[in-house]
Amino acid sequence: MRTIHTDEIIQNIKEMCIEANLELSKDMKCKLKNAQKTETGNLGKQILSQLEENMKIAKEESIPICQDTGMAVIFFKLGQDVHIEGINITDAINEGVRQGYVEGYLRKSVVKDPIERENTKDNTPAVIHYDMISGDKIEITVAPKGFGSENMSRVFMLKPADGLEGVKNSVLQAVKDAGPNACPPMVVGVGIGGTFEKCAFLAKKALSRNTDEKSPIPYVAELEEDLLKEINMLGIGPGGLGGSTTALAVNVETYPTHIAGLPLAVNICCHVNRHVTRTI
16 A cells, blocks of 8 residues: 655646646647648648747747636546545645646636636636546546637437447537637547446547547547548638648547447547646
């Protein structure tokens, strides 16, 4: 049994909130750079160049890549051989988020109540997903999610008979409906299976996966490639102003489901697909 104090968790999450908002992961940087080479439209190339310049300025001046620093989404994998010492783990995670957003001068966008709309002034609470894993380590992923693209996400409760074609058509429809509102070029997270809420979780989780890592399931890897090609044929383009780069990547996650259903979720993210992972 290994003991980890919540002070260490708080410090890591604080740093990760700031890091995620100031600099994109290596895979996302490469995707943007490669998109400039393959984009066919002059305006699209110009916009992609501006996005890369924006990233350089953000890094050099330690300012957020995007003014919407998102709602903090935390994937917290707890090793079953870890003993947590200190305060309540959920309180510790939220304290890390609070410190990160306050001390990092990141925009506070969370409201206490969805109807009354009073700002919490520290970007808490976070949305936290817990998972028990084997071993004596904790794996934390911090994924701040902006809401321009979040608002364009969809859940479809398809029939089993809709099959793979139904999945493809629904994902394409979601992207078409999103259009310029999702701040393309986008990353598209897709969750298939489970239940109503599980497929949405899978789609969110898919966004945090390295975009260079393809699914180990052959038909899913093929589906990711096909969807990326078809999405980029829609002509929405960078900034929604036309071009051949509407999406930088499509990540698909699956889960077993009931014989009577085919749940599907599409969680769209703009090019600022932020995620940082650390193991304690």
